[in-house]
Amino acid sequence: MPEQHPTLILEEVTDPTAIVQAQAQGARCARNMAWLQAHAAEIYPRYRGKHLCIAGEALFVADTPEDAWALATAAHPEDDGRFLYYVPREALARIYAD
Amino acid sequence: MRINGTWFLGADGITRPVIWAQILTHHGSWIAAPFLVDTGADRTVCSAGVLATLQLPPLVAQERLGGIGGIVPSVLIDTQVRLLQEAGGPITVRGPYAAVTAPDALDMSVMGWDITGLFAVIVDQPGQVVCLVGQRHRYRIAAD
Numbered sequence: 001m002p003e004q005h006p007t008l009i010l011e012e013v014t015d016p017t018a019i020v021q022a023q024a025q026g027a028r029c030a031r032n033m034a035w036l037q038a039h040a041a042e043i044y045p046r047y048r049g050k051h052l053c054i055a056g057e058a059l060f061v062a063d064t065p066e067d068a069w070a071l072a073t074a075a076h077p078e079d080d081g082r083f084l085y086y087v088p089r090e091a092l093a094r095i096y097a098d
Numbered sequence: 099m100r101i102n103g104t105w106f107l108g109a110d111g112i113t114r115p116v117i118w119a120q121i122l123t124h125h126g127s128w129i130a131a132p133f134l135v136d137t138g139a140d141r142t143v144c145s146a147g148v149l150a151t152l153q154l155p156p157l158v159a160q161e162r163l164g165g166i167g168g169i170v171p172s173v174l175i176d177t178q179v180r181l182l183q184e185a186g187g188p189i190t191v192r193g194p195y196a197a198v199t200a201p202d203a204l205d206m207s208v209m210g211w212d213i214t215g216l217f218a219v220i221v222d223q224p225g226q227v228v229c230l231v232g233q234r235h236r237y238r239i240a241a242d
Contacts, residue, residue, distance in 0.1 A: 008212050009192040013180070019187040022120060022128070026182045029118055029130035037107055044109040051147055051201070065147030065201070083130045084147040086205045091110035 028081025031057055036085070049089040055082030100184040100235045101217070103228030106132060109205060115221045115228040117209055120180040120188075124153040128180060132206050135221055135228060139210035142179070143172070144197035148207050152177060157194055170203045172196050179213065181230070191216070 013019055035057040036043070043052070043059060053060045053068040056076035062068035065084050072082045106116040115135040120128040121144070131148050143163060144152070156173035163172045175197050178190045191213055198204055217230035218237060231237055 008216075010216055011190050011192070013187040013190060022180060022182060022188040025120060025128060025130060026118065032130075033104070033106070033118065033132070040107050040109075044111075048109075065150045068147075069151050080127070081130050083132060084145070084151065085109075085132070086145065086147055086201055087109040088202065088205050 025080045028079055029083060030081070032079070032081050032083060044087055044091075047087050048091075050087055052085045052087060053082055054085070055079045099186075099189070099217075099231070099233040101181045101189075101230040102184050103135060103230075105223060105226060105228060113223070115223075116206070117181065117228065117230065119209075120182075121148060121152060122178040122180070123151070124155075133179075133209035134206055135214065135219065136208045136210055137214060137219060137221070139208050140212070141210040142193075142195050142208060142213050143204065143210065144175070144195055144207045145204040146198050146201045149173070149175065149197035149199065152197075156197075163196055163198065171199045172203075173199060184229075 032054040036054045047061050050061050050063065051065045051068040053072035055072035056079045060068050060071040062071060068084060101117060103115055103117040105113045107113050116132045117135055119131055119133050121131055122128055129151055152175065154175045154177055157176055158174040163170050174194050176194045178192050180188050180190050182188050217232040220227050220229050220231060220237060
């Protein structure tokens with residue numbers, strides 16, 4: 001028998017401060033994402049099996065996500081648009097559906 | 099309500115539809131994370147990297163998630179996903195959500211049917227469009 005999935009609750013944010021913070025964080029994340037995409041061809045083949053964190057439009061690499069995150073946070077503490085991406089060891093077609 | 103995504107070039111050279119979201123951490127801050135838009139996934143699942151960064155205690159230690167590769171180790175966490183609308187304030191979708199614990203299981207988090215089912219989903223690579231559409235927004239299919 002299939003498991004019962006938890007019910008998710010959707011809410012609209014109305015607090016002006018939270019809205020401004022979320023939008024600013026989104027803009028910083030978009031800049032980091034654009035930077036990674038622009039440098040993808042040189043970064044991905046070099047760091048297979050590594051965890052990347054992009055912050056301040058710069059790359060931070062480590063063997064664990066915690067370490068990559070810590071390196072990025074130390075270098076760019078102001079950038080809350082940083083994000084993690086794991087480079088799989090092998091480049092192969094992926095099926096994600098669970 | 100329109101939430102825009104992007105086409106993201108992954109490490110395998112394949113471009114996939116992604117929604118950029120923010121996830122609530124144990125400390126009350128929000129971290130940015132890409133979510134693969136997977137219309138075949140039943141559940142939204144955080145990657146192991148995101149799980150480590152959130153520092154949230156697991157609600158359930160052995161949530162069962164299965165796919166082509168069999169059952170992967172995972173946990174259930176109580177958090178919120180914040181999505182940015184094209185116009186207007188963000189929306190939050192309160193969990194709980196599953197998260198995998200093995201780094202190789204997912205290169206990025208996956209947005210599954212539990213979230214995407216709340217919207218109309220447009221994943222149009224020729225048109226370079228990825229978006230979630232709901233409430234007062236509609237989409238139209240037109241012939242030239």
